[in-house]
Amino acid sequence: MSVPRLTAIKEEAFVFYSNGNYEAFVRPRKPQGVDEKSAYLVGGGIASLAAAGFLIRDGQMDGNRITIYEGSNICGGCLDGIKDPNEGYLFRGEREMEDHYECLWDLMRSIPSLDVKDASVLEDFYRLNKDQPNYSKCRTTHNRGQAFPTDGKMLLTSKAQGELMKLFFTHRRELFDRKFEEFVGEEFFASNFWVYWLSMFAIGPWHGALEMKLYMNRFVQHFGGFADLSTIKFTRLNQYDSLILPLVKWLEEQGVTIVYDTRVTNVVFDITPERKVARRIEWLQGGERGGLDVTEDDFVLITNGSPVENTAWGDHHTPAKWIRDIQEGSIWHLWRNIAAQDPAFGRPDKFCAHTDGSSYESACIRTLDDKIPPYIERIVQRDPMKFDSSPITGGLCTVRDSNWLLSWNVERNPHFRDAPEDQLMIHAYGTYSLDRPGNYVKKALRECTGEEIAQEWLYHLGVPDDQIDQLAAESVVVHPCMMPYITAFFLPRRDGDRPQVVPEGAVNFGFLGQFAESSPRDVIFTVEYSVRTAMEAVYTLLDIERGVPEPWGSQYDVRAMLNSAAVLKDYEKLKLPAPIDALIRHLSGGQELEKTEFGELLRDYGWIGELGDDELTVAIHKNPPRVTYTVL
Numbered sequence: 001m002s003v004p005r006l007t008a009i010k011e012e013a014f015v016f017y018s019n020g021n022y023e024a025f026v027r028p029r030k031p032q033g034v035d036e037k038s039a040y041l042v043g044g045g046i047a048s049l050a051a052a053g054f055l056i057r058d059g060q061m062d063g064n065r066i067t068i069y070e071g072s073n074i075c076g077g078c079l080d081g082i083k084d085p086n087e088g089y090l091f092r093g094e095r096e097m098e099d100h101y102e103c104l105w106d107l108m109r110s111i112p113s114l115d116v117k118d119a120s121v122l123e124d125f126y127r128l129n130k131d132q133p134n135y136s137k138c139r140t141t142h143n144r145g146q147a148f149p150t151d152g153k154m155l156l157t158s159k160a161q162g163e164l165m166k167l168f169f170t171h172r173r174e175l176f177d178r179k180f181e182e183f184v185g186e187e188f189f190a191s192n193f194w195v196y197w198l199s200m201f202a203i204g205p206w207h208g209a210l211e212m213k214l215y216m217n218r219f220v221q222h223f224g225g226f227a228d229l230s231t232i233k234f235t236r237l238n239q240y241d242s243l244i245l246p247l248v249k250w251l252e253e254q255g256v257t258i259v260y261d262t263r264v265t266n267v268v269f270d271i272t273p274e275r276k277v278a279r280r281i282e283w284l285q286g287g288e289r290g291g292l293d294v295t296e297d298d299f300v301l302i303t304n305g306s307p308v309e310n311t312a313w314g315d316h317h318t319p320a321k322w323i324r325d326i327q328e329g330s331i332w333h334l335w336r337n338i339a340a341q342d343p344a345f346g347r348p349d350k351f352c353a354h355t356d357g358s359s360y361e362s363a364c365i366r367t368l369d370d371k372i373p374p375y376i377e378r379i380v381q382r383d384p385m386k387f388d389s390s391p392i393t394g395g396l397c398t399v400r401d402s403n404w405l406l407s408w409n410v411e412r413n414p415h416f417r418d419a420p421e422d423q424l425m426i427h428a429y430g431t432y433s434l435d436r437p438g439n440y441v442k443k444a445l446r447e448c449t450g451e452e453i454a455q456e457w458l459y460h461l462g463v464p465d466d467q468i469d470q471l472a473a474e475s476v477v478v479h480p481c482m483m484p485y486i487t488a489f490f491l492p493r494r495d496g497d498r499p500q501v502v503p504e505g506a507v508n509f510g511f512l513g514q515f516a517e518s519s520p521r522d523v524i525f526t527v528e529y530s531v532r533t534a535m536e537a538v539y540t541l542l543d544i545e546r547g548v549p550e551p552w553g554s555q556y557d558v559r560a561m562l563n564s565a566a567v568l569k570d571y572e573k574l575k576l577p578a579p580i581d582a583l584i585r586h587l588s589g590g591q592e593l594e595k596t597e598f599g600e601l602l603r604d605y606g607w608i609g610e611l612g613d614d615e616l617t618v619a620i621h622k623n624p625p626r627v628t629y630t631v632l
């Protein structure tokens with residue numbers, strides 16, 4: 001059986017996708033000529049770090065031949081988490097993750113954990129999530145800290161279900177440059193499904209219908225976990241400490257050089273109709289211009305956009321700035337310079353020129369004493385002060401009647417290696433951060449100081465009015481964090497807006513990260529997508545004889561499809577019209593549907609009878625939920 005050829009860049013080199021174990025365990029032979037090649041990676045986020053990892057592990061490139069240029073003084077990009085000497089612990093957000101981050105886990109199985117002896121990063125993550133599985137006991141609240149009465153149900157009307165299904169099956173080409181709100185109506189936006197979706201994925205009505213569709217296809221296996229978040233997983237600590245630090249340490253041990261405070265301003269190409277060759281990297285380093293000429297034996301891998309560009313922090317007494325100008329040295333400026341050289345290099349302004357649709361603000365909250373935790377405990381129904389890495393909120397808790405649509409989650413504790421035992425680390429964000437006044441603080445989230453954000457949050461926790469201001473002033477410290485491009489990749493787009501990971505004719509370069517076009521089935525705003533682009537770029541350029549794991553076939557898995565449809569209908573049982581019932585009996589030789597294999601499938605995934613007891617079943621509402629070890 002031949003393997004489908006997906007991307008051809010030169011005579012023999014192409015990337016192909018695989019699944020299953022056959023390819024997963026094959027160690028690729030050393031690519032020809034790799035000892036004469038070097039690699040220069042632009043940006044020090046997970047995309048570049050992963051690319052360096054794949055170059056070394058699978059491409060067998062000597063780490064001494066790899067250089068990463070990072071614009072700031074630390075690697076990790078989006079995957080942050082730092083103890084600032086003046087401000088304390090800071091992190092922009094939290095990463096929901098899952099089993100089917102195929103490329104990320106493929107890499108992390110080879111990186112030693114810094115927290116568990118003799119375990120890889122993957123094994124640490126796996127064991128933690130097995131011992132302390134994530135799930136929420138209260139996904140949404142209203143009326144100042146009361147559980148929302150229909151929490152757990154999707155409440156999608158037949159019309160809204162139909163609209164979703166239509167989008168699910170619509171071809172991606174039909175969705176180019178169209179907004180999600182064109183495809184659904186008021187009934188859909190009134191559903192619980194929408195609140196769960198919006199807060200979990202941050203795809204707003206104004207974002208691309210294409211992205212909404214791709215997300216539904218890719219994450220259909222999570223529908224059963226939307227109401228209790230039992231199908232998602234979290235790292236032990238913040239993502240800098242749990243993912244980036246071990247990877248950086250391992251890369252440095254292999255000899256990789258990381259050059260910090262170097263903002264790449266352009267990559268210069270020689271372009272003919274047949275070939276595109278990167279010739280020079282230019283940068284700004286401490287205000288000085290510099291650069292490096294590269295040859296066809298040098299790979300240049302460029303992260304050409306970032307959701308956290310122009311991130312601005314405020315503090316407890318100062319709002320965060322909303323910085324929307326793009327200066328030389330910005331990653332968007334770099335991409336603009338590159339895009340100006342060839343139409344195949346994409347259209348950056350589709351993503352970076354519409355900050356009204358791509359900005360939101362988060363807040364990093366830290367409690368300072370024992371006055372706020374009881375309010376948290378009442379909602380989350382767990383002791384928040386446990387210091388054993390167990391879930392507390394178990395993911396986001398969303399305040400349904402908040403004007404900002406405020407969501408917050410208490411992180412696994414400790415969230416930093418040296419975190420104090422008596423403080424809680426909380427991440428909050430407002431879907432509507434830009435213009436809607438809060439319910440308690442009559443200002444837009446982005447105009448608020450940390451203290452004002454604390455007041456609004458405490459109001460929604462149910463803290464009595466006469467205590468809100470004092471607790472916000474004394475019992476908590478809040479740092480607002482404005483991210484003008486955080487959802488830039490969700491803006492309506494079409495093919496060609498993002499360059500291919502390895503564009504046609506590219507000889508020695510590729511694009512990495514959220515703004516490079518990979519397999520059309522995988523989705524952005526994920527760590528996985530960035531690592532996928534890294535794997536694809538490295539495997540293509542070095543012609544590595546191993547498949548890149550394809551995105552898991554969620555939309556093709558009948559179990560996931562059956563269960564997600566049952567979830568959307570709130571487990572309303574199937575009533576077969578008499579002629580269809582008769583037809584099934586006829587086809588199965590007169591047997592009752594429930595006694596057939598098909599009947600068992602329908603039972604196990606929520607369509608008829610009671611849910612099955614089989615081990616292999618998706619997470620369904622049970623408390624504690626039946627978390628899967630899974631086929632899905």
Ligand SMILES: Cc1cc2nc3c(=O)[nH]c(=O)nc-3n(C[C@H](O)[C@H](O)[C@H](O)COP(=O)(O)OP(=O)(O)OC[C@H]3O[C@@H](n4cnc5c(N)ncnc54)[C@H](O)[C@@H]3O)c2cc1C
Nearest residue numbers: 043045046047071077078093095096264306331513526527
């Ligand atoms: C708040 C938040 C929540 C998220 N939630 C989730 C989630 O729930 N699940 C999930 O899977 N993913 C989530 N993500 C997304 C995920 O973290 C990112 O998609 C991924 O980490 C992006 O990695 P990257 O390397 O492609 O880009 P980035 O991390 O953006 O890295 C780009 C790097 O380039 C550097 N740089 C910028 N300009 C230059 C220049 N001119 N020269 C050199 N270097 C430059 C930057 O400093 C940065 O280090 C979230 C991200 C954020 C910020």
